[in-house]
Amino acid sequence: MKTEIIPRNQYLDRIRPFVGKQLIKVLTGQRRVGKSYLLKQLMQEAEANKNETHIIYINKEDMQFSHIKTADDLNRHVHEHTREGKRNHVYIDEIQEVENFEYALRSLLLNPVYDIYCTGSNANMLSGELATHLAGRYIEFRINSLSFIEFLNFHNLPNERQSMMQYIRFGGLPYLKHLELDDEIIFNYLKGIYNTILFRDVIMRFEVRNTAFLENLVAFLAENIGQQFSANKISAYLKSQRTSIAASQVIQYLSHLTNAFLVHRVQRFDIFGKRIFEIGEKFYFEDLGLRNSLTGFKMADIGKMMENVVFHHLKCQEFDIKVGQTGSNEVDFIAGKKGELIYVQVCYLLQDEKTITREFGNLEKIQDNYPKMVVSMDDFQGSTYRGILHYKLLDFLNLEL
Numbered sequence: 001m002k003t004e005i006i007p008r009n010q011y012l013d014r015i016r017p018f019v020g021k022q023l024i025k026v027l028t029g030q031r032r033v034g035k036s037y038l039l040k041q042l043m044q045e046a047e048a049n050k051n052e053t054h055i056i057y058i059n060k061e062d063m064q065f066s067h068i069k070t071a072d073d074l075n076r077h078v079h080e081h082t083r084e085g086k087r088n089h090v091y092i093d094e095i096q097e098v099e100n101f102e103y104a105l106r107s108l109l110l111n112p113v114y115d116i117y118c119t120g121s122n123a124n125m126l127s128g129e130l131a132t133h134l135a136g137r138y139i140e141f142r143i144n145s146l147s148f149i150e151f152l153n154f155h156n157l158p159n160e161r162q163s164m165m166q167y168i169r170f171g172g173l174p175y176l177k178h179l180e181l182d183d184e185i186i187f188n189y190l191k192g193i194y195n196t197i198l199f200r201d202v203i204m205r206f207e208v209r210n211t212a213f214l215e216n217l218v219a220f221l222a223e224n225i226g227q228q229f230s231a232n233k234i235s236a237y238l239k240s241q242r243t244s245i246a247a248s249q250v251i252q253y254l255s256h257l258t259n260a261f262l263v264h265r266v267q268r269f270d271i272f273g274k275r276i277f278e279i280g281e282k283f284y285f286e287d288l289g290l291r292n293s294l295t296g297f298k299m300a301d302i303g304k305m306m307e308n309v310v311f312h313h314l315k316c317q318e319f320d321i322k323v324g325q326t327g328s329n330e331v332d333f334i335a336g337k338k339g340e341l342i343y344v345q346v347c348y349l350l351q352d353e354k355t356i357t358r359e360f361g362n363l364e365k366i367q368d369n370y371p372k373m374v375v376s377m378d379d380f381q382g383s384t385y386r387g388i389l390h391y392k393l394l395d396f397l398n399l400e401l
Helices: 009-018 035-047 071-080 101-109 124-133 148-155 161-170 174-178 183-206 211-223 231-240 247-259 288-295 299-316 353-364
Strands: 024-028 053-059 087-093 114-120 138-142 263-266 268-270 282-285 320-326 329-337 340-346 372-376 388-392
Touching: 009 024, 009 035, 009 138, 024 035, 035 053, 035 087, 035 114, 053 071, 071 087, 071 101, 101 114, 101 124, 148 161, 148 174, 161 183, 161 288, 161 299, 174 183, 183 211, 183 247, 183 288, 211 231, 211 247, 211 282, 211 288, 231 247, 247 263, 263 299, 263 320, 282 288, 282 299, 288 299, 299 320, 299 329, 299 340, 329 353, 340 353, 353 372, 353 388
Parallel strands: 024 114, 024 138, 053 087, 087 114, 268 320, 340 372, 372 388
Antiparallel strands: 263 282, 320 329, 329 340
């Protein structure tokens, strides 16, 4: 608890209103995005009121808690460490490592002396286990890797283009703060994190047998950020590479990768018809550094990486994100929050009139009054183009939308 921790206030501000409430606070997200340190920040705030609170901390990545394997073990451990006459704050890190943990949480929640917090690295935990047994009794907080502004804060970097390119290159895993921002050092670290995610959160949890195909699938997604996919299309591509795999298995493996928060699936939305398309979704990585550790950082991919970093910026601000479709044209992102929308088009450079007409023209066709913007890497930034905003990427990553 003596560790110096950089506060991530946008998450703490979301969680604080629920402190002390009879709800389980669940922090979810990919491994190594900082869930454990947020838990420690909440613990530090609780410790400030020692006369009334008592902390029970369980970290399932720590060997001293290896005896907690089942719901019964968890329930017993908490009761053994409960302190009478105090509000007992229970913090459980990586709770999905405890078999049938939801039964223990449901039982503990019955007693108002407990204020419960936990982290998990698998989305299925909420769509399955928790949702079934604890419906209406938990609240989820999705934790992302660092936003650009957080990245600057963690690394004490100036808010300028060179720092932005380092962010795009290395991504936003918080532990990078302790490493030199050097390709060999960072990518070696990130490859280790990738292997951990793939092995522990995908292969082991879902008992994946075809690991070679799984790795090829991740590599395919990494090379094709922002491209429309269907299971049949991926299956056909793999057959062309002499790898035969059924479309149903492709769907299953994609689900495993999204459950581990390694990638995010974004559905297409018909803007005029107001309906979701069942095929043709896109995939973006939670952390660009992990993606770049697999493919290498190539300036030829800058358009793909820009699209991913814009997606991540919107995700950090809790937008629900879709890919927009207007007839045969596409809008990169429709981002919704609190009943409001914004439309965002991403382009590397607005280098000629044809490009400008295409990027702004797709947005002009949308006849509503929600904000519309084009984001590019251009150094110039005008006011508007026929009422549509233009931001250079650096300025967009500084926006609080």
